[in-house]
Amino acid sequence: MVVLDTDHLSELDRGSSAGARLQERLLAQRQEPVATIISAEEQFRGWLAQIHQEADPHRQIAAYARLQRRIAFYAAWTVLPWDAAATDIFARLRSQSLRVGTMDLKIGSIALAHGCPVLTGNLQDFQRIPDLRVEDWLRE
16 A cells, blocks of 8 residues: 555646646556545645635535545545554644644554555655655656
8 A cells, every 4th residue: 555645636636737647557566556535635624614615606616516526536446544653643742743734643643553655745754754655756
């Protein structure tokens, strides 16, 4: 298994050329791509914010369609949970005063709990998490 951070998930969903290369590499290396519930939260919050900022119901149609597509996307994936093991790792890492955002630290904690590397474009922050294997397959 390999955990895809939100940026890698978005490229796969968009079907961009970078996303296509990522898909090919995942297939070639026989890596099962998985997401975390934290990435789902980040993306759902974004779509919901867009919906609620638009007062015109007709202009909400596109945002609702994107939200519905995202729900279908996650329904087809393995989504790793925020559980006791990840929470314990998060608490230990948080006590080390790492300079990593909360959501990234949660994603990293879930990946560590499952022994998975993380694919992310945010190497600078994720590399600060001790023992976490990280790579950026969108730019390699």
